[in-house]
Amino acid sequence: MQCAMQLMHMPIGHYFKNCVEKYPNNIAVIDSGDGSSLTWKELDQISDRYAKSFLSLGLRKSDRILLWMGNRIEWVIIFIAAVKIGVIPSGLNVQYEKDEIDYIIRSSGAKAVFFADGFRDNDHPSILKSIISETGKKEGESGRLPLFIHVGKSCCGSFLNFTSILSFENKFSGKLDEYTEINPLDTASILYTSGTTEHPKGVMLSHKSLVNNSYFTGIGLKLSAKDRLCLAVPFSHCFGISAGLLTCIGAGTTAVLVGLFKPKDVLEAVRKYRCTALHGVPTMFQRLLEHPDFPQSDLSSLRTGIVAGAACPSKVLEGIVNRLGMSELVVAYGQTETSPGCTQTDPDDSLAVKASTVGRPLPFVEMRVVDPETGLECPPGVKGELCTRGYHVMRGYVGQPDQTAAVIDAGGWFHSGDCGFVDEDGRFHFESRLKEIIVRGGENISPAEIEKAIMSIDAVRDVRVYGVPVDVYGEEIAASICLKPGYHLDKDELQKYLKGKISWCKIPKFVEFCDNFEVLSSGKVRVSALRHRMEQTIAGLCAAAGTEKAAGVGGSINK
Known part of the structure; x- marks a missing residue:
């Protein structure tokens, strides 16, 4: 397979132009919210106009911009316009609260923030106005702010409007070609991912890594210009932008955008x-299968798509294939740091293979399993840490060389922190995570960030946050808390305090209060013991309720 293929050495702008030349009048993108659409030629033309406007506003190669909104046509236009001139876009999670977005704005050095109205009760304009008013009041801050550009039809106070900035296009007198000398090894996008550190880390991915990874992902899916890929996976995730939007560009496939995941909207x-194709994490597919509109929905056009982001229960996988009709479903494995794809099953693999493996490496991707203690490669069938090397590995974490060196060794191997093995047929198996990261519904969540928020409560002496297995989300957030003598705190008070300080999905659903934590000889808290006790307690409650496993939606424990 690799002998018949070659790695492409081009920036995303050229990758996009190739698609435009092949399929100028084909529909490139459809916004399912309002039915608006653009052909590839129209998308090329409008993104050129915005690229000129960006240059007139002072944006230049290597400048960074932030996109804080759901999947929509404007997101695509901004992204394409930016990468054409070497500006580096970063999609942000719409669930970010004030402290989270404030940290990224300040630490990224972004020159512009493109934002929409918000998500649920998370009012983006109000949050940004608050950040603007407070900037300069904090010790050590220069007070310098990026441009804030509102994306929407309605006026949003004093903020610039996305449509109105096209008026700056005429102030640009040069040629875009003069600004498109981009090295394929340059950073194309920075994506933020949570880990065991307190704040999200910015992952730098090159043009070359995103172009090739998205292209080979599409080849593996057998996508073509005749397909239409429904994208409810957010563009703030590498899954959405690389395996989604950029894969569509590589294959000429139409991208059908769903602003924010709602089962009813996806079905419609x-x-x-x-x-013909649909991507998602297991939780998304499970919610589709359980939705009351599912039995009446005509989904007969579906044939393929990717399930990734977390381990997929076999029952959910069977439902995707047999009930959704996605007979050519692909199971994939990867991380943001690997653009993201490392391995994929084949569309023609049996259901048994898809249920038990994450497939073989993509072209030009090296994979191996190593003993995390000795660093020696494990033979087939022996569990160890999944490691990968190749064009797809990130350039590094922004401003964090030590963190980068901790995961990419001298030989160029990226250490995933995931446990698994390779079988005799060369297929890889994902078992569990070696890292402390919690994966809730495909969302990476940092325990350290939640622990910091809880520790800001006067009554709390110590806290440990961890994941516990649940059916719907794969993992749910649990917290074990030690209170200071004479203080009181209950679950409801905790959750009320955390609302608005961290994203709703990070607020612990299962809570226990302890007198003390068991400490190992190293001085570290034995988190495994806390997790085991919590799992036993949840299992007891589920047994009493007559269910097999906690649903993880609203259920809580307050010991």
């Missing part, structure tokens, strides 16, 4: 636009 988008 697939039905209305006859989507």
Whole structure:
């Protein structure tokens, strides 16, 4: 397979132009929310206009911009316009609260922030106004702020409007070609991912890594210009931007955008636009299968798509293949740091293979399993740490050389922190995580960030946050808390305090209060013992309720 293929050495702008030349009049993108669409030629033309406007506003190669909104056509236009001139876009999670977005704005050095109205009760304009008013009041801050550009039809106070900045286009007198000398090894995008550190880390991915990874992902899916891919996976995730939007560009596939994941909206988008492919994490697919509109929804157009982001229960996998009709479903494995794809099953693999493995490496991707203690490669069938090397590995974490060196060794191997093995047929198996990261519904969540928020409560003496297994989300957030003598705190008070300080999905659903934590000889708290006790307690409650496993939606424990 690799002998018949070659790695492409081009920036995303050229990758996109190739698609435009092949399929100028084909529909490139459809916004399922309002039905608006653009052909590849129209997308090329409008993104050129915005690229000129960006240059007139002072944006230049290597400058960084932030996109804080759901999946929509404007997101695509901004991204394409930016990468054409070497500006580096970063998609941000719409669930970020004030402290989270404030940290990224300040630490990224972004020159512009493009934002929409918000998500649920998370009012983006109000949050940004608050940040603006407070900037300069904090010790050590220069008070310098990026441009804030509102994306939406309505006026948003004194903020610049996305449509109105096209008026700056005429102030640009040069040629875009003069600004498109981009090295494929340059950083194309920075994506933020949570880990065991307190704040999200910015992952630098090159043009070359994103172009090739997205292209080979599409080849593995057998996508073509005749397909339509429904994208409810957020563009703030590498899954959405690389395996989604950029894969569509590589194959000429139409991208059907769903602003924010809602089962009803996804079912309707697939039905209305006859989507042939659908990406998602296991939780998304499970919610589709359980939705009351599912039995009446015509999803007969579906044939393929990717399930990734977390381990997929076999029952959910069977439902995707047999009930959703995605007979050519692909199971994939990867991380943000690897653009993201490392391995994929084949569309023609049996259900048994897809249920038990994450497939073989993509072209030009090296994979191996090593003993985390000795560093020696493990033979087939022996569990160890999954490691990968190749064009797809990130350039590093922004401003964190030590963190980068901790995961990429001298030989160029990226150490995933995941446990698994390779079988005799060369297929890889994902078992569990060696890291402390919690994966809730495909969302990476840092325990350290939640622990910091809880520790800001006067009553709390110590806290440990960890994940516990649940059916719907794969893992749910649990917290074990030690209170100071004479203080009181209950679960409801804790959750009320955390609301608005951290994203709702990070607020612990299972809580226990302890007198003390068991400490190892090293001085570290034995988190495994806390997790085991919590799992036993949850299992007891589930047994009493007559269920097999906690649903993880609203259930809590307050010991």
